Amino acid sequence: xxxxxxxxxxxxxxxxxxxxxxxxxxxxxxxxxxxxxxxxxxxxxxxxxxxxxxxxxxxxxxxxxxxxxxxxxxxxxxxxxxxxxxxxxxxxxxxxxxxxxxxxxxxxxxxxxxxxxxxxxxxxxxxxxxxxxxxxxxxxxxxxxxxxxxxxxxxxxxxxxxxxxxxxxxxxxxxxxxxxxxxxxxxxxxxxxxxxxxxxxxxxxxxxxxxxxxxxxxxxxxxxxxxxxxxxxxxxxxxxxxxxxxxxxxxxxxxxxxxxxxxxxxxxxxxxx
Amino acid sequence: xxxxxxxxxxxxxxxxxxxxxxxxxxxxxxxxxxxxxxxxxxxxxxxxxxxxxxxxxxxxxxxxxxxxxxxxxxxxxxxxxxxxxxxxxxxxxxxxxxxxxxxxxxxxxxxxxxxxxxxxxxxxxxxxxxxxxxxxxxxxxxxxxxxxxxxxxxxxxxxxxxxxxxxxxxxxxxxxxxxxxxxxxxxxxxxxxxxxxxxxxxxxxxxxxxxxxxxxxxxxxxxxxxxxxxxxxxxxxxxxxxxxxxxxxxxxxxxxxxxxxxxxxxxxxxxxxxxxxxxxxxxxxxxxxxxxxxxxxxxxxxxxxxxxxxxxxxxxxxxxxxxxxxxxxxxxxxxxxxxxxxxxxxxxxxxxxxxxxxxxxxxx
Numbered sequence: 001x002x003x004x005x006x007x008x009x010x011x012x013x014x015x016x017x018x019x020x021x022x023x024x025x026x027x028x029x030x031x032x033x034x035x036x037x038x039x040x041x042x043x044x045x046x047x048x049x050x051x052x053x054x055x056x057x058x059x060x061x062x063x064x065x066x067x068x069x070x071x072x073x074x075x076x077x078x079x080x081x082x083x084x085x086x087x088x089x090x091x092x093x094x095x096x097x098x099x100x101x102x103x104x105x106x107x108x109x110x111x112x113x114x115x116x117x118x119x120x121x122x123x124x125x126x127x128x129x130x131x132x133x134x135x136x137x138x139x140x141x142x143x144x145x146x147x148x149x150x151x152x153x154x155x156x157x158x159x160x161x162x163x164x165x166x167x168x169x170x171x172x173x174x175x176x177x178x179x180x181x182x183x184x185x186x187x188x189x190x191x192x193x194x195x196x197x198x199x200x201x202x203x204x205x206x207x208x209x210x211x212x213x214x215x216x217x218x219x220x221x222x223x224x225x226x227x228x229x230x231x232x233x234x235x236x237x238x239x240x241x242x243x244x245x246x247x248x249x250x251x252x253x254x255x256x257x258x259x260x261x262x263x264x265x266x267x268x269x270x271x272x273x
Numbered sequence: 274x275x276x277x278x279x280x281x282x283x284x285x286x287x288x289x290x291x292x293x294x295x296x297x298x299x300x301x302x303x304x305x306x307x308x309x310x311x312x313x314x315x316x317x318x319x320x321x322x323x324x325x326x327x328x329x330x331x332x333x334x335x336x337x338x339x340x341x342x343x344x345x346x347x348x349x350x351x352x353x354x355x356x357x358x359x360x361x362x363x364x365x366x367x368x369x370x371x372x373x374x375x376x377x378x379x380x381x382x383x384x385x386x387x388x389x390x391x392x393x394x395x396x397x398x399x400x401x402x403x404x405x406x407x408x409x410x411x412x413x414x415x416x417x418x419x420x421x422x423x424x425x426x427x428x429x430x431x432x433x434x435x436x437x438x439x440x441x442x443x444x445x446x447x448x449x450x451x452x453x454x455x456x457x458x459x460x461x462x463x464x465x466x467x468x469x470x471x472x473x474x475x476x477x478x479x480x481x482x483x484x485x486x487x488x489x490x491x492x493x494x495x496x497x498x499x500x501x502x503x504x505x506x507x508x509x510x511x512x513x514x515x516x517x518x519x520x521x522x523x524x525x526x527x528x529x530x531x532x533x534x535x536x537x538x539x540x541x542x543x544x545x546x547x548x549x550x551x552x553x554x555x556x557x558x559x560x561x562x563x564x565x566x567x568x569x570x571x572x573x574x575x576x577x578x579x580x581x582x583x584x585x586x587x588x589x590x591x592x593x594x595x596x597x598x599x600x601x602x603x604x605x606x607x608x609x610x611x612x613x614x615x616x617x618x619x620x621x622x623x624x625x626x627x628x629x630x631x632x633x634x635x636x637x
Contacts (some may be wrong), residue, residue: 166358169325174372174423175346184371188362 014141032242040239055243061228063246071224072251074137079145080198083152086145088194091156093180106157109150117147117210128215137220140212144205152201159193160186181205192265199256199263206252223248275321275336275349275426275459276301277542282331284317291317293333293483297429304460307482308470310506315463316431318480322461323352323429335426338414351420352429354437357412359404359419365391366400369418390421393455403600410441417452434469446472467507471495479503496620497583501628504555510584510596514624515569519546527623527631529554532591535568537615541623541631552631555622558584561597562614563605566613569595573607587611 023196032040059065093273094102124143125134133139163186171181187194209224216225230241256263277299284292288291294313299305307315322333324345333341340348364385373383391397394414398601404412413433420428433449434442450473453460464470470477471491477595478488479502487499498504520536521528522543529537529552537554546552561569563585571589578601585597585605597613605611615621623631 164356164358165357166354167360170352170354170358170419171360171371172325172345173323173350173352174419175375176371180375185360 006149010217020256030241030246031084033238033246035239035242037237037239040242055239058240059226059230059244059247062242063229065223067228068221068223068226069251071137071152071216071220072206072224072248073139073251075141075144075222076252079141079205080201082141083145083149083201084156084194087149087152087156088182088187089178090153091160092178092186094153095157095160095163096165105226106154110154113147120201121214125215131139134215135219135221140216140222143211143215144208147202147208147211153198155197156190156194159190159197162193163189167269192262195259196263196265199259203252207249216256223251257271277427277459277461278332278334279322280320282321282333282334283328283329284314284321285325290456290483292321295480295485297478297485297488299459299461299626302457302459302580304450304462304473304475305478306462306464306470306474306476307478307480308464308506309486311465313411313480314483315465315480317477319352319429319431319461319463323350324348325352350429351423351425351427353413353416353420353433355432357416357436358443359403359412359415361404363372364401364403365407365415365418366395368404368415369422371419372423386422386424387418390418391422393452394418409437410445413437413445414575417449421456425458427461428453428456430460430462432464433462434464434466449473468509471507477507479506481506495631497630498555498622499630501553503623504622504624504630508557508597510558512622513558513561513593513594513595515554515556515589515593516591517552517554519550519552522546522548522588529623532589532593533570535570537568537618537621539621539623540619541633544632545626546631551615551626553624553628555630556595556599556615557620558596560617560620561595561613562616563597563599563611564614565604565612567612569613569615570611571595571613573605573609573611576607585611587613589613597603 011042031047033055034053035049036052036054037044039046039049050207094106126141128134133142150262167185168176168181173183178183206222207224208222212222212224213228216222226240227245229238230244279295279297280296282292282297283290292472295318307318307420307468309315317326321328324343328341335348335350358619362373363371366384369390370383373386378386387400388397390523391400394417396411396414396418399407399411399415403416407415413436416433430449434445437445446469449462462469462473474491476488477491477494479486479494481502487494487503489497494503494507498507498512503515505514515531517529517531517537519527520530521538524543525540526538527541527543528544529539531537531554539554569587569589573585574588574594575584575586576588577584580601582597582601583603583605585599585603587595589595595613599605619633622633625631
């Protein structure tokens with residue numbers, strides 16, 4: 001056996017090991033969701049058991065899964081669509097008409113992510129009360145939108161920069177206004193990048209839990225709130241918590257699975273061009 | 274079509290002056306080539322005319338109307354870019370019809386106009402292709418077609434042939450000249466290649482360091498370069514520029530002493546020249562011939578056989594290599610010591626120490 005082959009086997013083995021370690025908690029959570037509470041805390045842990053759906057039934061009794069799922073979908077997709085619509089013109093102007101301060105503006109936008117969210121919890125909470133938007137989908141959507149916007153602008157900016165400036169100049173000669181340049185040229189030409197930006201924003205919004213837990217309750221709570229509501233002070237109910245978690249992350253995992261080709265293509269867009 | 278007028282047009286990028294006060298009038302239907310080395314401001318000037326850059330100072334008028342504040346598309350100009358800048362996700366027809374689509378021209382009329390332009394450029398069988406499925410020359414023609422469709426007042430070309438290989442470049446050069454004759458449209462063409470300038474232009478504008486050094490017909494500029502820069506830039510092989518010293522000054526003739534001690538009398542106006550002043554003599558390679566006697570001489574160091582003629586490089590001392598066009602069957606060999614004669618003294622040009630041409634007697 002050559003040293004190249006040995007190295008290959010070692011690397012493959014390491015790859016599997018790391019992947020297994022990372023996937024195991026999710027796998028174990030999925031198993032626990034179908035166990036009884038007793039099986040779930042059984043020592044030694046059980047790999048084989050009698051599966052049951054009772055946890056999901058009890059979850060549905062306690063919370064309205066569909067209502068929360070609707071909130072999740074509305075907030076994740078709504079905030080993403082608006083973020084793209086707002087970020088695209090910003091990224092266009094920064095990528096193609098940079099000034100001396102463009103770099104600074106980009107860094108400043110990113111700097112809003114430097115502070116932990118809890119640092120602005122009180123002011124934002126007060127603003128929401130004042131605006132009457134506590135526990136509303138609109139309120140949560142606006143917060144999610146604003147917290148994802150810097151990332152979306154940055155990503156679109158870097159994808160737009162890949163488009164040769166002469167193409168847009170040709171379009172200007174042809175009479176294309178800025179919004180037409182965006183719609184007819186930039187968005188189609190950077191489509192893989194725009195799509196992966198959108199996918200990433202959807203996933204981040206879906207899993208966002210800090211704001212959801214703090215500013216929503218029964219009306220606007222997303223699926224993240226469902227998970228949180230099962231880790232309560234009365235004691236842990238592992239099986240029910242796992243069931244709630246599985247039910248909450250399953251839609252976005254399936255979504256990610258279906259779109260992974262697009263996601264990978266977009267994230268490596270510049271590299272393969 | 275259109276008259277394009279520039280009055281004192283400047284373009285600064287911060288402290289960098291890319292274009293410094295250019296005055297230029299381009300006549301209706303004229304084919305003007307702006308030529309100069311890279312960084313001379315020619316592309317910037319074209320972009321200012323196109324409206325892609327704003328002039329820092331000066332006025333730009335098209336058909337007598339000031340257009341400084343008019344957006345690029347409203348100026349009625351079309352531009353062909355060096356990289357062609359085709360829209361990669363659109364078909365040839367989509368590319369050519371894009372401006373009409375934006376202008377909300379009805380679909381049927383759009384198709385007619387695209388087809389008419391495609392026929393002119395022999396692209397009609399490629400209308401459904403995407404740019405990536407085309408050859409370099411075809412892409413170039415699509416870029417030109419995109420401008421023809423708009424029926425512009427003037428065409429702007431920014432080094433359109435630089436991305437093509439040598440053979441295709443010569444062919445496209447010819448096609449562009451024929452196209453200009455056919456459309457008889459005002460054309461402003463930017464290139465760094467003086468051969469393109471000489472072969473295509475009605476009028477050449479030579480730029481250097483952001484200023485216009487000289488504007489004139491190709492033959493005018495070739496015969497009477499205004500200064501050393503133009504003399505050295507236009508012509509291939511280059512004009513020989515030989516350092517000399519003014520020896521005699523008479524009313525209608527100036528005598529100069531050449532390296533190696535030979536003398537030469539030139540019929541130029543003497544104004545400002547005094548014996549002893551240093552000067553430069555400009556000798557086109559075709560004015561020189563190998564002879565048994567002549568004012569210049571040296572050793573043959575390189576021979577370039579072009580087939581129809583041979584370029585002979587003679588080292589005349591002082592680091593000056595003289596280029597001479599000799600007949601292809603000339604028996605000269607490397608290492609020969611030769612004398613160089615001047616066949617037509619009236620075409621020899623003299624430049625004073627500051628680099629400007631000394632006016633030939635009898636003309637301005």
